[in-house]
Each structure stands twice: as C-alpha cells, then as structure tokens.
Amino acid sequence: MSKRRATSAGCPDCVDGLDHCHSTLVEHADGTWSCTDDDCDLGPASHGSSSRCQDLAGRCGCAEERVRRSNPRAA
Numbered sequence: 766m767s768k769r770r771a772t773s774a775g776c777p778d779c780v781d782g783l784d785h786c787h788s789t790l791v792e793h794a795d796g797t798w799s800c801t802d803d804d805c806d807l808g809p810a811s812h813g814s815s816s817r818c819q820d821l822a823g824r825c826g827c828a829e830e831r832v833r834r835s836n837p838r839a840a
C-alpha cells in the first residue's frame with residue numbers, strides 16, 4: 766500500500782490534486798511572507814489562509830522594529 770497525503774474533504778484544491786498548502790501564510794510588516802510550515806516553499810497563491818505576523822504572538826519581531834521607527838511612510 767502506498768502512503769498518500771491526507772486530503773481535506775471539502776478542499777477543492779485537494780480534489781483537483783493541485784500543489785497547495787493547508788498551513789497559514791504569514792505576512793510580515795516589510796511585505797515579505799513565510800509559512801508556518803517550515804518545509805513549505807509554495808507561494809502565497811497556494812495558501813488558503815493567511816495572517817499578519819504581528820497577530821501571531823511571539824512568532825516574529827519585525828512589526829515591533831517598524832513601530833520603533835515611528836513613521837513608516839517617512840522613508
């Protein structure tokens with residue numbers, strides 16, 4: 766028997782067999798992004814859900830650095 770990746774019932778991308786990620790995409794304050802799954806190298810379009818990194822407690826410090834510069838639009 767071959768092992769298959771678990772599929773989510775109700776996920777249209779799983780049904781279609783598309784390459785995609787069920788983990789959460791994290792958007793950083795500087796416009797970059799990463800995935801909560803360290804092994805994931807898929808782009809934003811392949812993710813069904815996303816969060817801002819400042820909403821994930823203790824996950825990332827980039828937003829705090831930006832606040833210290835007071836006015837992000839000044840540059």
Ligand SMILES: [Zn+2]
Nearest residue numbers: 773776778779
């Ligand atoms: Zn899926």
Ligand SMILES: [Zn+2]
Nearest residue numbers: 793818825827
């Ligand atoms: Zn961040």
Ligand SMILES: [Zn+2]
Nearest residue numbers: 786788800805
């Ligand atoms: Zn991912």
